[in-house]
Amino acid sequence: MSSIPCLTLPSGHKMPQLGLGTWLSLPENIPKAVEQALECGYRHIDLAPLYENEKEYGEAIEKALKKGQVKREDLFIVSKLWNSFHAPEDVKTGCLQSMKDLRVDYLDLYLMHSPMGIKNVKGELMPLKDGKVIFTDVDYVDTWKAMEKLVDEGLVRSIGVANFNKSQMERLLSCARIKPCVLQVERHCYQNQKELTAFTRTNKMVMTCYSPLSCPKTPFRPHKWEPKNGMEDPVVKEIAKKHGKSPAQILIRYNIQAGLATIPKSETPAHIIENAKVFDFCLTDDDVKKLESLHCGARAVPWDIHGLGEHKYYPFK
Template sequence: MASTTFLTLPSGRKMPQLGIGTWLSPAGIVQDALEVAVKHGFRHIDCAYFYGNEEAVGEGLHNVLKKGLAKREDLFIVSKLWNSFHDPKDVKPALMETLKLLKLDYLDLYLMHSPMGIKNVKGDLLPQKDGQVIFSDVDYVDTWKAMEKLVEEGLVKSIGVANFNPQQLDRLYAHAKICPDVVQAERHPYLTQCEFLEYVKKKGIAWVCISPLSSPESPFWKESPHPKNAMEDPVVKAVAKKHGRSPAQILIRFNLQCGLAAVPKSQNPKHIEENAKVFDFCLDEEDLKKLAALNCGARAVPWDLLGMGKHKYYPFCKKE
C-alpha cells in the first residue's frame, strides 16, 4: 500500500505526498482505476474540469465511499479552475459545476489551471478564431481574489496555482489575502526546473509534480523534438535495474526524494499497485545526478499550441 507520508502546506493542512492523476483517463476506465488506487493506499486524487472526465471520476469516488474503501475526510481531492472561467463572476459557478460532477460538497484543493485567461464560450473550452485560441484580458490576480472567497465560504479547503512562473507567483503574493498552498507544475528528469525548485523551496510552497512519468500518452509530444517516454530511457532503466524496481517507480521516487508530491497516472491495476510502492527504497546521490543530467527542457504539456504562447500571461520561456 502507498505510504501515508504527508507534506505540510503553508496553511498548516496536510496533503498526501503521493497521488493519482486522472488526465487522459477516459470514462468507463477511470472509475475502476480510482477504486484500485484507493485500495492500494492512494488518498490524493488529482482532477480537472478541462480533463472532461469529472463526472466519471465522481462516479468512481461515489463507489469508493459507498463501498467503505475510504472516508471522505481521508481523501484529498483536487480540481482546477479552467482558463475560460477566470472572470471573477465565473469562478464560483465553475467550482459548483465541478462539485456537482464529482458528487462532493467541498474540495480539499482548488487550483487555477494556468494564469492565462481565455474567452468564456458556452460549450467550448478552447474557442478559436483563425486557428488561435481567443484570449480574455482578465488579470489572474482578480481571479485569485475570487478563489479566496471560496475558501472563506468553506467550499474549498485550500487554493493554489498550476503552470505559473516565479514572477507571476511573486505578483500574486503581493496582492493575495490567502497565499497559495500548492503550486502544480510538470517535473521529471527531462524537465528538472532547478531554478523553479529553488524558488518553491524558498517560499515554502508545496510542489505537486504533474507528468512525473513524462506523460508518454500526451498528444502534445508530437510537437516536440525531445524524447517522450522517460520510462524507456536507458539511464532510467539502468537505475531501475540497480534497485530492482520499475522505471516508473524510479521516476516517482526522483520527485518524492526532493520533498515534492507527485501524481502519476495509470489505468493498469498492476501499474497502480506498483506505483504505490515507492517509500521503501532510496536513490543515492549518483542516481540522482544521472537522472538530473537527462534534463533537456522537454515539456509533455507545452501550453504554447493554438497561439497560447502569445498570451500576455504565458508562463514559460521558449527555451528551457
C-alpha cells in the same frame, strides 16, 4: 489506512505526497482505477474540468464512499479552475460545477489551471476563432482574489496555482491575502524545475509534479520541446535494474525523494499498484546526479495549442 506520507500545506491541511493523476484517463477504465487506487493506499486524486472525466471520477468516488471503502475526510480531492472561468464573477460558478460533477460538498485543493484567461463560451473548453483560442485580458491576480473568497465560504480548504512561472508567482505572492499553498508544474528528469523548486521551498509552498514519467502519451507531439520517454531511457533503466525496480518507480521516486508531491497518471490497475511502491527504497546521491544530468528543458505539455503561446500571460516564453 493509507501508508503514503503527507506533506503539510501552508493552510495547515495535509496532502498525501503521492496522488493519482487523471489526465487522458478513459471513462470506461475509471471505476476499476479508482477502486484499485483506494485499495492500495491512494487518497489524493488530481482532477480538472479540462480532462473531461470529472463526472466519471465523481461517480466512482461516490460509490467507494457509499460502500465504506474510504471516508470523505480521508480523501484529498483536487480540482482546477479552467481558463474560461477567470473572470472574478465566474470563479465560483466554475468551482461549483466541479463540485457537482465530483459529487462533493467541498474540495481539498483548488488550483488555477494556468494564468491565461480565455473567453467563456458555454459548452466549449477552447472557444476558437480562425483556428485560434479567443483570449481575454483578465488579470490572474483578480482571478486569485475571487478564489480566496472560496476559502472564506468553505467551498475549498486550500488554494494554489498550476503552470505559473517564477515572475508570475512573485507577482501573485506580493498581493495575495491568502498565499498559494501549492504550485503544480511538469517535473521529471528532462525538466527538473530547479529554480521553481527552490522558490517554492523558500516561500514554504508545496510543489506538485505532474507528468513524472515524461508523459509518453502526450497529445502535444511532435513539438520542439518534446522529451524522450523516460521509461525507455538507458540511464533510468540502469538505475532501475540496480534497485530491482521499474523505470516508472525510479522516475516517481525522483520527485518523492526531493520532498515534492507527484501525481503519476494511470488507469491500469497493475501500474497503479506498482506506482505506489516507491517508499521502500532510496536513490543514491549518484543516482540523483545521473537523473539530473538528463535535464534539457523538455516539456511534454508546452501549453501552446491553438495559439495559446501568444497569450500575454503564457508562462513558458
